[in-house]
Amino acid sequence: MIELFSNDFTREIWGKHAAELSTSRILFTEADVLSALRQYALRPQQIREVNSQSEAITAFNGKRTSEPRVDFLPSEDDATLEDYVTRIDRLAGDDEWAVMYYGLYAASSTMWDAAKEFSDRLALAIGYRPGGRVDIDCFIGRYSSTYIGVHVDHAHNFAFTLRNGKTMFTWPGNRVDLLWKRFPDYEPFKYEGTPLSNKTDRVAYFPEDCPHVAETKDEVSVNVNIAFWETGNDTHLNANYVKSCLIAPNKTRHDVRSSGLAALNPDDEFMLSSLKAMLDGNFIKKRMMIAQLISDTSGRLNLGRPLIDVDEVDDEIAINPISTLQWSPWRETSEILVSANGHCASFLYSEELQNVLRPLCNGDKVNIFVLANHRDERLSEEVLRVVRALAGWGAL
Numbered sequence: 388m389i390e391l392f393s394n395d396f397t398r399e400i401w402g403k404h405a406a407e408l409s410t411s412r413i414l415f416t417e418a419d420v421l422s423a424l425r426q427y428a429l430r431p432q433q434i435r436e437v438n439s440q441s442e443a444i445t446a447f448n449g450k451r452t453s454e455p456r457v458d459f460l461p462s463e464d465d466a467t468l469e470d471y472v473t474r475i476d477r478l479a480g481d482d483e484w485a486v487m488y489y490g491l492y493a494a495s496s497t498m499w500d501a502a503k504e505f506s507d508r509l510a511l512a513i514g515y516r517p518g519g520r521v522d523i524d525c526f527i528g529r530y531s532s533t534y535i536g537v538h539v540d541h542a543h544n545f546a547f548t549l550r551n552g553k554t555m556f557t558w559p560g561n562r563v564d565l566l567w568k569r570f571p572d573y574e575p576f577k578y579e580g581t582p583l584s585n586k587t588d589r590v591a592y593f594p595e596d597c598p599h600v601a602e603t604k605d606e607v608s609v610n611v612n613i614a615f616w617e618t619g620n621d622t623h624l625n626a627n628y629v630k631s632c633l634i635a636p637n638k639t640r641h642d643v644r645s646s647g648l649a650a651l652n653p654d655d656e657f658m659l660s661s662l663k664a665m666l667d668g669n670f671i672k673k674r675m676m677i678a679q680l681i682s683d684t685s686g687r688l689n690l691g692r693p694l695i696d697v698d699e700v701d702d703e704i705a706i707n708p709i710s711t712l713q714w715s716p717w718r719e720t721s722e723i724l725v726s727a728n729g730h731c732a733s734f735l736y737s738e739e740l741q742n743v744l745r746p747l748c749n750g751d752k753v754n755i756f757v758l759a760n761h762r763d764e765r766l767s768e769e770v771l772r773v774v775r776a777l778a779g780w781g782a783l
């Protein structure tokens with residue numbers, strides 16, 4: 388078995404073949420996963436509000452339920468993951484069931500850390516980041532076949548297994564003839580591809596273009612997947628933002644213009660000057676910069692790590708080894724954008740502040756006591772604001 392993130396993985400597997408890979412490092416425990424799933428029962432709205440991708444979907448006897456079945460989510464009495472899946476399986480009886488939890492990084496800081504660290508390790512191994520976003524999800528259930536049939540995710544998928552039972556049937560990207568075949572129509576083609584056994588001692592990988600379908604007939608399987616979308620494009624976000632800033636009422640009358648020399652009408656002149664002001668004033672550039680900082684410091688999860696309450700910070704601080712810290716000075720507005728763990732905030736520009744950030748990025752410890760008692764009170768307060776923000780973002 389080839390080792391995950393090894394040179395052989397980069398050379399022979401990544402983007403080419405489905406494979407079972409060995410790994411010595413699992414970034415989360417069963418308790419971590421159950422704690423994340425519990426949030427979908429306790430506060431589904433809040434999770435969805437921070438991240439529209441984060442939702443739980445339930446399927447029963449091969450059909451997605453119109454609303455997620457609340458009785459299929461963890462209850463207070465489910466002390467362990469085993470308790471939870473045993474209860475649901477008893478509830479389902481002979482019927483088939485599945486629960487799919489998407490966007491675990493919005494529900495749990497441990498799962499956020501796991502996805503971020505994994506994303507960074509992949510980038511280090513392959514030398515770049517895939518173009519799209521990154522997700523961490525959890526699939527649980529006992530069913531004869533994935534309810535939507537053979538499909539393509541357009542995302543590279545790494546599956547960790549907490550409970551055995553699932554086999555993922557995968558085919559090379561050119562087998563588009565198999566797409567949307569449902570059980571048992573794909574049966575004759577099953578062994579023309581690469582079946583992956585999802586087992587606790589390995590990671591199952593398949594590339595973004597692989598048609599695949601899962602079966603977990605006899606046992607309730609539990610898998611945590613980290614997915615990397617192959618492509619991404621944020622153009623519409625910037626275009627929509629510009630559009631939202633250019634609000635003009637619908638006109639009921641249009642000027643009468645006859646033959647002769649023409650000039651741009653005043654409404655369009657005004658629109659043009661507004662657009663120019665947005666571009667010249669760094670308005671859009673700053674927005675792009677913030678989006679970039681959030682993306683780059685979150686390993687392309689594109690969402691801040693769930694916030695933590697901070698009472699006190701030590702005098703001596705250092706950056707958490709899995710965190711990425713970046714900053715961007717904006718002289719025109721005398722500010723510095725500071726970003727870590729997918730969060731970003733604006734602070735008053737000063738050279739001293741950059742002198743705090745630089746050694747932190749190098750992994751050095753910084754004593755903030757001296758700076759926090761600087762004779763310039765405003766500077767002291769600003770340094771403390773940055774430190775408190777970094778602590779709340781889980782970056783210290």
Ligand SMILES: [Fe+2]
Nearest residue numbers: 538539540599
């Ligand atoms: Fe899939």
